[in-house]
Structure formats: C-alpha cells, structure tokens
Amino acid sequence: MATPDSDWLTPNWLAEGAAHIWRPYCQMQTARPPLPVVATLGSRLVLADGRELIDGLASWWTACHGYNHPHIAQALRDQIERMPHVMFGGLAHEPAYRLAKRLADLLPGDLSHAFFAESGSVAVEIAMKMALQFHINRGAQTNKGAGRTRFLSFRGGYHGDTLATMTVCDPEEGMHSLFSGVMPAQVIADLPRDAESEAALDALLAVRGEEIAAILVEPLVQGAGGMLLHGPETLRALRRLADAHGVLLIFDEIFTGFGRTGTMFAMQAAGIEPDIVTLSKALTGGTLPLSAAVASTRVFEAFLSDDPEAGLMHGPTYMANPLACAAANASLDLFEDGAWRADVARVSAALTEGLEPCRAAPGVVDVRVMGAIGVVEFDAPVAVGDLCARFVEEGAWIRPMGKVIYLTPAFTTPDTDLALLTRAVRKVVGVAHPLD
Numbered sequence: 001m002a003t004p005d006s007d008w009l010t011p012n013w014l015a016e017g018a019a020h021i022w023r024p025y026c027q028m029q030t031a032r033p034p035l036p037v038v039a040t041l042g043s044r045l046v047l048a049d050g051r052e053l054i055d056g057l058a059s060w061w062t063a064c065h066g067y068n069h070p071h072i073a074q075a076l077r078d079q080i081e082r083m084p085h086v087m088f089g090g091l092a093h094e095p096a097y098r099l100a101k102r103l104a105d106l107l108p109g110d111l112s113h114a115f116f117a118e119s120g121s122v123a124v125e126i127a128m129k130m131a132l133q134f135h136i137n138r139g140a141q142t143n144k145g146a147g148r149t150r151f152l153s154f155r156g157g158y159h160g161d162t163l164a165t166m167t168v169c170d171p172e173e174g175m176h177s178l179f180s181g182v183m184p185a186q187v188i189a190d191l192p193r194d195a196e197s198e199a200a201l202d203a204l205l206a207v208r209g210e211e212i213a214a215i216l217v218e219p220l221v222q223g224a225g226g227m228l229l230h231g232p233e234t235l236r237a238l239r240r241l242a243d244a245h246g247v248l249l250i251f252d253e254i255f256t257g258f259g260r261t262g263t264m265f266a267m268q269a270a271g272i273e274p275d276i277v278t279l280s281k282a283l284t285g286g287t288l289p290l291s292a293a294v295a296s297t298r299v300f301e302a303f304l305s306d307d308p309e310a311g312l313m314h315g316p317t318y319m320a321n322p323l324a325c326a327a328a329n330a331s332l333d334l335f336e337d338g339a340w341r342a343d344v345a346r347v348s349a350a351l352t353e354g355l356e357p358c359r360a361a362p363g364v365v366d367v368r369v370m371g372a373i374g375v376v377e378f379d380a381p382v383a384v385g386d387l388c389a390r391f392v393e394e395g396a397w398i399r400p401m402g403k404v405i406y407l408t409p410a411f412t413t414p415d416t417d418l419a420l421l422t423r424a425v426r427k428v429v430g431v432a433h434p435l436d
C-alpha cells in the first residue's frame with residue numbers, strides 16, 4: 001500500500017478547486033464536502049489523511065477486478081506509449097477491432113456488431129437511434145414502420161441522464177421528473193412478472209405497438225432505480241411480446257454485464273437475446289470511459305444499402321479510444337480463466353450471510369442478493385449524506401440511494417474486507433448479530 005506524503009496531507013487543490021467544481025447528483029448549497037481520495041488499490045480507497053476505506057461500490061459498479069490491477073495497468077502503459085488516441089473516421093486500430101471481435105465471441109446469439117462510444121448514456125442513445133432508424137430503413141423498403149417513433153420502458157428503470165435517456169427512466173423515481181414535458185413522452189409500463197401482467201402488456205402493445213420502435217429494459221436488475229430484481233421469465237416474455245408486435249428489444253446491460261449478476265451477461269440466465277445490447281461500466285474494469293451498443297446481424301443488415309442515408313450517421317469524437325479499448329481487452333483477459341465465477345459466488349455468499357440479519361432492523365422491508373449485488377431496502381428514502389458519514393466511521397465506502405443501502409464490491413474483494421462491509425451495514429442499520 002502506498003504511504004501518504006505531505007502533499008496528500010495538505011490537499012490545497014481541494015480548498016482551491018471547491019468553489020469551481022460542480023458535483024454529481026448534488027444540491028451544492030447543502031451537500032457535505034466530498035472526501036479527498038488520493039489513491040486506490042485492490043478493494044480500497046486511500047484518503048488524503050491516510051485513512052483507508054473498503055470500497056463497497058467498486059466506483060459505481062465499474063472496478064470489477066479491484067483497483068489498479070497490474071495487468072490492466074501494463075496494457076495501458078503499453079498503449080499510451082504507442083498511440084493514446086486516433087480518430088475512428090476512416091482509420092482502424094487493433095485495440096478496437098480486437099475488442100469488437102472479442103465482444104462478438106463473448107455475447108450470446110448473433111449480437112456481433114459493436115458501435116463504440118464513451119459513456120453509458122450515449123450508448124443507450126445510440127441504441128435508441130439504431131432502433132428508430134432500423135424501422136425507418138425498413139419502412140423505406142416496405143412503406144411500413146416509419147411511424148415507430150416511441151419506446152416502451154419500465155417503472156423502476158434507469159438508462160442515463162442525457163435528454164433522450166431521461167425519457168425512458170422511471171418517470172417518478174428516475175431523478176428526472178422536473179423535465180417531464182420537455183421531451184416526447186414514452187410509453188412506461190410495469191414489468192411483466194406473470195401471465196396476467198404479460199397479457200396486460202400484450203394488450204397495451206396491441207393498441208400502441210405500431211408507435212413503438214423498441215422495448216428497453218435492464219435485464220434481471222433495475223440498478224439505479226433501486227436494485228429491483230426480476231426473473232428470467234420476464235425477459236422471455238419481453239422477447240415473445242417484441243416478436244409478436246414487430247418491435248425491437250434492447251437490453252441495457254451497462255450495470256449487469258461482465259459477471260455482476262453471476263453470468264457473464266444477465267441475458268444468459270434467460271437463454272434469449274435482445275436485438276441490441278448496451279455495455280459500459282465494467283467494460284474497462286473501471287479504468288477508462290468506454291461504452292458500446294452491440295447489434296444483432298438482423299439490425300446491422302437493415303443499415304446496408306446503396307443509399308448513403310441508410311447508414312448510421314453517428315461518430316463520437318473519442319469513439320473507440322485506443323487506450324480505453326486496450327483497457328477493455330486487458331479486462332477481458334482477466335475474465336478468460338473463468339475464476340471470476342467462483343469469486344462472484346464467494347462474494348454472493350458473503351453478502352447473503354452478512355446482510356440477511358438486517359431483515360430484523362427497524363424500517364427494513366427487504367434484503368436481497370443476486371450475484372455480487374447485495375441490497376437492504378427500507379420503507380422510505382434514507383438520509384444518504386448521514387449514512388455515508390456513518391459508514392466512513394466504520395471504514396467503509398458505501399453510498400446508499402433512494403430507499404436502499406446496497407453493496408456491489410469488486411469480485412476480488414477479500415473475505416475480511418467483505419466481512420467489514422456487511423458488518424458496517426449491520427451496525428449502521430442497527431442489528432446485533434452473533435458475528436459482530
């Protein structure tokens with residue numbers, strides 16, 4: 001572990017920059033000051049005063065292999081010396097081409113045409129644009145389909161903070177209700193969980209299906225909307241409904257992809273594939289911003305034509321950044337030996353054992369675990385700032401959201417650190433346990 005030096009102990013940058021930084025999801029007038037962090041290693045954050053916190057979140061679900069993994073660090077050093085960035089228009093480079101091939105091999109079915117961008121929200125926007133244009137392109141040939149201008153998404157969903165992605169988030173819980181009316185309204189429904197709710201969604205699609213370009217869902221876990229779980233049968237129902245109504249199906253695996261739910265991709269638990277999948281967060285093992293919208297062959301081929309306008313007119317400046325793609329390739333190397341499966345199972349067992357006693361705590365309405373995701377849900381929204389401060393006293397970095405305290409640690413988090421994390425949750429929610 002690195003040792004703090006005197007610069008870290010007197011972080012002038014913090015005082016000098018504080019008046020000029022606009023922080024995320026934040027009422028800047030009343031928010032507690034942020035914690036200055038000066039280094040990361042493995043499952044830990046090192047603060048400016050030398051304290052170490054066990055990270056229960058893996059930096060918003062990105063750092064799946066833990067921080068500063070030497071294999072990813074070496075790949076980044078090699079790539080930065082050779083070519084940190086080059087434009088993707090008219091040029092090709094190995095890191096992106098290799099990554100596209102590897103993602104195609106890794107993803108089930110024929111999800112095999114990757115369009116790269118820099119953030120999750122932008123990947124979702126691209127997937128939405130692909131779906132709209134899929135119908136426009138096909139409509140140009142069949143004179144049908146050009147009226148499909150809306151999306152069907154679900155209560156509890158979260159797909160990003162940009163303008164178009166805000167419209168497909170949960171309209172009340174999705175942090176964006178202020179902006180209702182600014183952008184076109186989408187069709188927001190309840191997830192089908194049984195035959196009855198599948199029939200209700202089928203009836204909705206019978207009426208509005210012709211307007212819908214695609215159904216958009218986070219498979220198995222609605223993450224930022226409150227870590228809400230559903231079963232594989234829901235995904236199979238959505239596949240059936242999409243096919244029956246000529247609608248595309250988009251899975252947003254930005255949170256669930258790369259092992260988080262126990263399978264490489266959440267869709268694999270259902271044995272079905274969407275027409276487009278979005279990936280980001282853990283794609284680079286938590287090192288650099290990169291995302292992808294990966295389309296099936298059927299979707300990709302709808303863009304092939306003698307007509308230049310039928311192509312996808314999109315190209316972010318930093319698209320397929322070689323450094324980020326090198327990090328993603330190195331992260332995929334780390335998945336190759338399959339050891340992550342045992343790690344996720346180990347984390348899952350530790351979260352189940354450590355969080356289950358929280359059921360007895362005041363205000364707790366549910367405790368649930370899926371893969372390397374552990375959730376304690378309350379009957380009302382929790383005081384995020386106060387709880388964060390309490391967790392820091394316990395040596396843990398845990399930032400609740402809405403009604404849930406949750407843990408999404410790195411898969412490589414040692415047992416002792418997992419024990420500290422769950423003990424911190426038990427202590428803060430106020431349950432005594434023989435383990436403590």
Ligand SMILES: *Cc1c(COP(=O)(O)O)cnc(C)c1O
Pocket residue numbers: 119120121122124158159160161218223224252253254255280281
């Ligand atoms: C985080 C997240 C996004 C948005 O990704 P950004 O990189 O923050 O834009 C979209 N969808 C899901 C499911 C996410 O978890």
